[in-house]
Amino acid sequence: MASAILSVLVLALLIGVIVLLRWRLLYPGFRRGNLGRVGVTQGQANRGRSFGQQGFFRFGAHRQNHDSAVASRISKEQRAEAFLQRILALTGAMKVDGAYVLNVGRLQFQLRDRFIRRLQNPNDPKSPYEETCFYLVHNGMPKVEEIATALLHLSNNPALFDKWALQNGVAFKADGKVFDRCPLMGLR
């Protein structure tokens, strides 16, 4: 008799846990904070890095959960690739022989993984060129998002190439100003 009661209790507990898990997976929006102060809604639950904002807001929220059930089946690499395609369309860059080719005025940049070549005259195969490596100061993002970031930087400010090439290890923001709070500074 006692074992039967125990079995029923364990079964009820299991069902409760399953219901709770399903509820948390399907309705994460219920866990959002109240961001009404500025009409701001937070993204998904803040499982990511927090940058220590006060009260109503924290950075590092994950992708919005509008279709979380679908989104969870799409890997971050697939999303990153899709975003890169958007950036390619925006900047007019193309993928050619494994390199991402961006034309800015008369210059041509050829980007590969953490490596950029700048051609002065892309129509001339003997044209002089310069090369530099690059890296994101906040590492760990998918490679194609690093490429997308560099494409956006260069399409807006091609002179950044010279800064990257001449000042190794110094991080530059998109506007060309030095970012002196680089977390990787001193590690290279």
Add this chain to the structure above:
Amino acid sequence: MNAKILTFSSQGDTTILEYDPATADMDEVNRVIAEYEAKTGAQPFDVATGERIEKITRAQNEVLMVHPIAGG
């Protein structure tokens, strides 16, 4: 439709902030983004045009915070 501010991170593209552009306090949005820039060096780009923007307005529906790059 809500506006989004995104960034690239180790998690892939990540929503930092989402708000209703019709009702949001844009000064507050820009203050929050300025704090984010101060901490990470990331600067806002309009995803519709691919151009860097100084200030986020109600006209932008999708903004990407683009992180700094170093050479070497």
